[in-house]
Amino acid sequence: MGNIALWWVRRDLRLHDAPALRAALKVSAAVVPVFILDPTLARAPGAAARRRFLIGGLRALDAALRTRGSYLVVREGPPLEVLEGLMTEAGASAIFAERDLTPYARRRDEMVARRLPLHLIGHPTVHPPEALVRPNGAAYRVFGAFRRAWQALPLPSTLPPPEQPLATPDGLFSLLHVEDGETKTQNNEEEFPPGEAEALRRLRAFTDGPEAPIYRYAWERDRLDREGTAKLSPYFRFGMLSPRAAAAAAVTALEKAPDAESQQSVRSWLQELIWRDFFHVLFAHEPTLRQRSLYPFGERIPWRSDPEGFAAWAEGRTGYPLVDAGMRQLRATGWMPNRVRMVAAAFLAKHLLIDWRWGEQWFIAHLLDGDPAVNGGNWQWAAGVGVDTAPYVRLFQPVVQSQRHDPYGVYVRRWVPELANVPNEYVHAPWKMPPEIQRAANCRIGIDYPAPRVTERSARQARDIFREARRR
Ligand SMILES: Cc1cc2nc3c(=O)[nH]c(=O)nc-3n(C[C@H](O)[C@H](O)[C@H](O)COP(=O)(O)OP(=O)(O)OC[C@H]3O[C@@H](n4cnc5c(N)ncnc54)[C@H](O)[C@@H]3O)c2cc1C
Structure with a gap:
């Protein structure tokens, strides 16, 4: 094995528990850490928020490497081309990387491995x-x-x-030197400061x-x-x-x-x-996890084509406070608690009977942690068409969920300020407020805050539709 190796960082931006880096160090006198900004991935929806978090993470990794006399080389372009060029530039004879299981990454790695000495080590x-x-x-x-x-x-x-120095050769160009402005503007920096x-x-x-x-x-x-x-x-x-x-x-x-x-x-x-x-x-x-229901009955469900209903859901205007609070939080911060993700996802698929794939794409476009495997799998689960299919009969009633998990209405009031003065008794189902209380609370239903888009019964009707699709 030659003297210099590339450590190709992908979804392992860390120095602790980094088996690919260790393997590179074991067989080489010097290691060049490299991260490639892949234009194919940058075009994916939601890239903007996650890209800012990623750039912050790259910067943090670079700083950690510098304390070990090394640095991170960041380049942009098709991975095979970038790696070929960098191997020549650095005089490297091998590439070490952690395995990535996503379908795109596997295709990419197979292509690279056909042309270059790529060693895949470890797993995510x-x-x-x-x-x-x-x-x-x-x-x-x-x-x-x-x-x-x-x-x-x-x-x-x-x-x-690793304790041993990486002995990275000096002078390799890194895009990190010119990406400076990017991380400063990020709005989730305070809540999620990037880095190991x-x-x-x-x-x-x-x-x-x-x-x-x-x-x-x-x-x-x-x-x-x-x-x-x-x-x-x-x-x-x-x-x-x-x-x-x-x-x-x-x-x-x-x-x-x-x-x-x-x-x-x-x-x-x-x-x-x-x-x-x-x-x-x-x-x-199951590489089509994001595109096709795991169980065939999921493909027979007569989803409604309802762009208006979808927009109301996505923008937090369904009239159900818990769903609206979560969807507004998602748009504002790129984050939503797991409980609210479950309720909001099931609401789209079961109350509104809108195709879970629309929601899956919205989530991936907005979540800071948006991960195709975890998001796709959870959406199928919440819609009741994927793993553990018993959930097709399980309902998440947003009012009950809100009463149970946000008993004082703290969360819904935080994200739906129209409900700020609504008494606890009505904050989970504000349409039940008598008109005089609506006026006193500055929350007239249908004017200040939307009337519920669908009834609480609609999810039960959806359950019958699901059952029917399963029987056919
Ligand atoms: C519709 C829907 C979409 C989701 N999309 C994503 C996504 O794109 N990316 C993502 O990371 N999580 C996703 N989740 C799972 C879960 O909501 C988040 O992982 C969790 O809210 C993260 O918060 P935490 O780190 O505080 O988790 P904790 O509750 O502290 O759990 C620790 C870790 O366990 C893992 N985890 C927790 N819940 C789940 C779960 N349901 N499925 C798989 N792993 C889990 C996460 O890695 C999490 O960081 C989704 C859940 C739903 C219902």
């Missing part, structure tokens, strides 16, 4: 994806079975950041110590007036945090849990990491 899941399939090699479609297979495997160890150091800080804050939030997760995760979750998904999305490091932190917290309830809480967080692996493996086997 906790366990190797090939160890997480059914005995016949197919992907699991039922989460319970997947979880059992996952839990039967020993937890893989995580690698600390922040990801690790959040992981520690969530899992370390006897009072760690992970011990209350099972009870607080769905409370919309509190911040009971780890808020790590954008960091997982770009590999600023290793899922193995997160699983290891959870297992340590489990060992130190003060009581049985806390243990149960840690287990429920660990289970979310298992869901993440589940959808990544599923997408690797």
